[in-house]
Amino acid sequence: MNWYVVYTKPKWEKKTAEQLNxxxxxxxxxxxxxxxxxxDRKKKVEVPLFNHxxxxxxxxxxxxxxxxxPGVIRYLFWLGKHAIVKDKEISTIKEWLNADDTSDVSVIEYQIGQTIKLDSGPFSEQNAVVKDITKTHYVLILESLGYILKMKHH
Incomplete structure (x- = not known):
């Protein structure tokens, strides 16, 4: 059985996963x-790693x-086919999130559309395309996986 990527309504990621389970x-x-x-306060909350x-x-x-x-909008497609994520990549994400040090991946200034090779973190040696740049994050598409990764600027 394959792992597929489902695009959800905003803020529905956890609820959709619970419903589907x-x-x-x-x-x-x-x-x-x-x-x-x-x-008036600070609180630690669990938020999805990948929005939507x-x-x-x-x-x-x-x-x-x-x-x-009702939280499901559609499947994510990559190059005209349903995006498939390998078991190994799901395991990598789980291991990375379970590690004590989930440090942010460091990147230098990049431009939208530029292809980069990640140099650290669980996806090191992966090629990624810079899709968007926000005030605090880079949004990358990992070429081999066909999904989006959000990384903090340093």
Whole structure:
């Protein structure tokens, strides 16, 4: 069975994964802990590592099962086909998130559209295309995996 990438409604990643798990679909929604600052307090919350994306493991014939969740918008496609993530890559994400030191990947200034080779972290030696640059993050598309990675600037 393959791992596919499902695009969800905003802020529905964890809820969609929970719903699909209840329907017997093996889902993985990687999360990280972030400190959220409110006017009166700080709180550690678990947020999805990939905004809008969760991973589902299904047989090809069962792909439509994900649409039982109202949080599912569509599958992610890569080069005209359903994007497939290898077991090894899912394991890498899990190991990286379980490691004590989930340090941010360091990058230098890049331009949108530029292809770069990551030099550290769990995806080192992977080629990525810079898709977007925000005030705090680079948004990258990993060429071999066909999915998006968000990295902090330094």
């Amino acid at each position: 209840k329907f017997g679909v093996n889902c993985y929604c990687p999360t990280i802990k972030r400190v959220h600052q409110w006017a 994306y969760i991973f589902v493991q299904l047989a090809e014939k069962d792909r439509n099962k994900v649409f039982v969740s």
